[in-house]
Amino acid sequence: MTGQTAARVADGTVGSQAAGPSFEFGRPLSPTLLYRRCDPAELPFALCSELEEAPDLIGQERAVEAIRFAMRMRPKGYNVYALGPTGSGRHALVENLLRQQAAGEPTPPDWCYVNNFVDPQKPYCLQLPPGRGAGLAAAMKRLVEELRGALPAAFERDEYRSRREVIDQQFKQRNEAAFGALQKRAQAKGIALLRTPMGLALAPVRDGKVLEPDAFEALPAGERESVQHEIEATQSELEAIMRQVPQWEREHRDAVRDLSRETTGFAIVHLMEEVRAAYADLPDLAKYLDAVEADVKENADDFLAPPAPAADTAGSTPVPAPISTAIEESRFRRYWVNLLVDNGGQRGAPVIYEDNPTHQTLVGRVEHLARFGALVTDFNLLTPGALHRANGGYLILDAPKLLTGNFGWPSLKRALSSGQIRIETLDQLMSVASTVSLAPEPIPLDVKIVLVGPPTLYYLLSANDEEFAELFKIEADFEDRIERTPETTLLYARLICTIGRREKLRPLDRDGVARVIEQASRLAADSGKLSTSMRTFVDLLQEADQIATDSGKDVVGETEVQAAIDAQFRRGDRIYRRLQEEIGRKTIHIETDGAQIGQVNGLSVISLGDLAFGTPTRITAQVRLGRGEVVDIEREVALGGPLHSKGVLILGGFLGGRFGKSRPLSLNASLVFEQSYGGVDGDSASGAELFALLSALAEAPIKQFFAVTGSVDQRGQIQAIGGVNEKIEGFFDSCRITGFTGHQGVIIPASNVKHLMLRHDVVAAVAEGRFAIYPIDTVDQGLELLTGIPAGKLDGDGNYPAGTLNYRIAARLDAFAAKAAELARATSPLGSRP
């Protein structure tokens, strides 16, 4: 049989991806094709520490070019989405590129928030040259302190006190003159002025006492009228005076205020001039300082009030120190400067990474202080967000965190669209706020955003978020693997060396480096590629370093690297070992010897966390008379995924195409993954299912020492699948448990040969003839291997040669068709007719 197979595939010899030995369809693969070694002899160093450092990333030229282009593009919207798999080193590359660029760019300005003296709810922002903001903040605090000394002194001076006394005396005299004169006139008429609960009243007096009602009534009518008339006339006068009092008080207040303004003005003029002179080059600041001066003049009393009483002041209610401090602060906070962004220590443009991108961490927040049981805020409690800190530079954000962060994404889009950073509370943002809060003046935004995230998110955003395409015009697509060539191998060695230096690890010898490079191919699932998952390799190198430490070695070699790889697998293989154990104990029924009709060992991959492993599954098929249906039992019970269902439907297509052109397919077939209790998806078992089905039809036993993987198309071509290494190793481990017979092996798609990077023990078993891997690219090649019977080719008459598998299948189908016709006639109401 083997010779026949070999003869048929002799014209189908295929060269391997790595220009190694070729292989033939249906023939065991050479061990050299099962694992592409990295020959340490080809590595030109003894220890990797001899190598110079590698570039940031290798094989990412496309992404680097995209990022550099974005950095040059100043128009709005040229922000970047760096897409690639997690652990591929995107963060480090992006940050390094941005830092290189930012170092040569101008340092952005400082930003401050200051009080809006007209409307304190709407603080103003001030832009100052980098490093000047801190000086302004300090100058304003110093100014307040100096005013607290200068103003009381000015108001204590004799000049002020004299003028104030004059004003007060004028007011007092006017009051007293008016009321006193009235009182005298009233007294002269026998009327007393009495203090009532709310004001004054006039009462007739006789002998120093207010006239009693009876005495009043006893007066002659004329006298009563006279008294009443006098009282009413005096009341009118009193009312007239009382009406004037508010005006007098207003005039008094105005006079005091004018005096206060004048006194304050003289006292602060030189202090204000000092501040003005220091910032004379900043015209925008002059307006603010004018407002400060005007406010100080209007509110000089704040500077004159004594400090809040200390806790130990005798005779007064103790005031806790924090409260007295808060009271003190509250009087002068409006003159402070909230230095929101201080670029004084910054050299070049900033590069900021915000690892928790929410609304508040991006656009800043309005904080509050608890004061006497209430939450209060002012412009001093505005805190910057990452956009403020990165303004004038670059901001790196993780896309998944941004999208799941509390309103981070809408806030970022809003800021980028408007070109402004507007500090708002979430309540304001959602328009649910009913309390008054701050509405600070927005700050102009000039920032380049780099989102780092997985490709799926990029494609989802592109498809579903209209603003995304407008705001993130640059796609920086990171490779998850690179070609494995002598050049890249050496670069990879340098990269391993660079990681080792950065992580302060022991140097690797060339054998160790070679083993890491081989593992990179295994992780890439391709002997011709190398994985770019830096995180995985950092983990591997650190763990190998620890093993070397535990062993007392100064250098990490192949042994340590292999031990680390084995340990990584071992840490997560509990389920895998349990499955293998149950196969050995026949709890899971997997046959690795003998032959069975309609039964084949399929292979599947199970992913649990970081670990993926393969395991065999017994696939069985049953055929019977029917209407041409192939029933996928997994799908019927909703355990089959769409791809698996598609694969099964393709089987029907294959049967119809090969055998249904000249006969009705009067069969029903059912396929099942035996002892499968979870979902099944993917089409990698469709080839195995077809083999089981055809075996059942041909009634030809399948050799159970084979396992099969590969998908099939409607024309019977076997196609590549994923996880080929894990699948082979899964069956290999099963055979080891059940016992090697020397015949066992795995049939794989020929197009998967280039992906083989099998475990050393598997390769060794193949080399020793205990195990084999067979590549096929058609169903017939697989059938012949599995049954040992020639498949047979269609002749010119449309028939298959007798004794071949296809002949037997066609004959079985013919029999089904005849039986179906017979049954149809028997059940027809017309009965059978001669």
Add this chain to the structure above:
Amino acid sequence: VTASIERVVVTLDAASENRAAIDTAARLAARAKAPLHGIFVEDEDLLRLASLPFARQITLGAGAEPFTAEQVELHLQAAAERARQDLSAAATRHAVDCSFEIVRGASEIVLSGVTERDLVVAGALTRPIAGDFRVECRWWSSIEVATGPFLLTRGGWDEVGSVVMLLHDRGPASARLLEALAQVVQARGGALTVICPPAIGGAKDFETWIADQLPAFSVQAKIEVAPAEPAALRRRLGELACRLFAVDAGRSEGHSGRLREYHESFACDILFVR
């Protein structure tokens, strides 16, 4: 310290600023270890006025409005309750026993239950209206009828300035005045200046006599021999920044008109004994 003061009586009413008087009285009571007694006087003049057909109250906000007996009663009740609470709080603050009563009538009625062993304290200022205008305090009339020491207080306890006493003779009234003043000075602190005419102050044993009057007090008295005529006295009171002026009400300087003048000019408290 002394047994000479049996009670400190504070007189209160609805027109006066009572709190300063209550505070002063409570402090003095604490110092003298004497009980504190408050007497709230319901002003009969207001009640009479409210019963007259043309009674009106003129306020800053509403102008002239009816003024009824019911309003007055309610107002007086509220004011009395407020005074009682203030008195109780001050007594608690200074750890003295206190009692309180409400009487209705003229000012003199207050003094009917007061003995010469009681120290009476009253507020000298009525509540202001229209800025700084105050009607006259009712307690000035007590000068004529008070039998014991009477303190008309105007400022707070901690007001700075000197304590000045005008002494004309070595009679019993002067001795009582000196003793009452010593009580106050010892409680408040500060310097005591005794001004007396040359005929009295020039006597060799005058200082000894003063010391004899104050055996229980650690008050140092500075004696000034000075003319007692009004102009010279007024000048000297000004120079001394007088905050408390004590005088025998039986003398010409103790006439209520003269005392009112000092009180207004120097914004000082007045202590008198008849």
